[in-house]
Amino acid sequence: MLTVQDNGTGIPPARLEHIRSELAKLAAFESGTLSYRQSNPKDLFGLRNVMSRILIVYGQRAELQIGSTEGQGTTTTLILRLEKCKENHELEPPHPGLHQEVKLA
Numbered sequence: 001m002l003t004v005q006d007n008g009t010g011i012p013p014a015r016l017e018h019i020r021s022e023l024a025k026l027a028a029f030e031s032g033t034l035s036y037r038q039s040n041p042k043d044l045f046g047l048r049n050v051m052s053r054i055l056i057v058y059g060q061r062a063e064l065q066i067g068s069t070e071g072q073g074t075t076t077t078l079i080l081r082l083e084k085c086k087e088n089h090e091l092e093p094p095h096p097g098l099h100q101e102v103k104l105a
Contacts, residue, residue: 001080002077003076010071011074022044022048027060064076
């Protein structure tokens with residue numbers, strides 16, 4: 001789980017609902033349960049692009065939660081449900097060929 005929080009101006013409730021709705025449609029499309037057609041190709045371009053890539057690798061084991069309060073900021077949480085451990089307790093990457101180890105300085 002990765003959570004990013006800011007103390008900015010927040011997202012107005014109607015816009016937040018639109019964002020959540022678009023992300024839900026995208027997740028349903030990636031799972032094959034919905035045909036997805038965005039209303040405005042430029043709307044949420046970066047967020048849709050990143051979430052599409054995450055869904056390609058992790059599928060329905062990935063979830064993006066966005067919470068926001070106007071005047072107080074926004075919190076975004078990415079949840080990646082990993083597969084069960086092997087006997088030697090190493091985690092199985094969802095697609096072994098795409099797995100990379102990242103070291104933070």
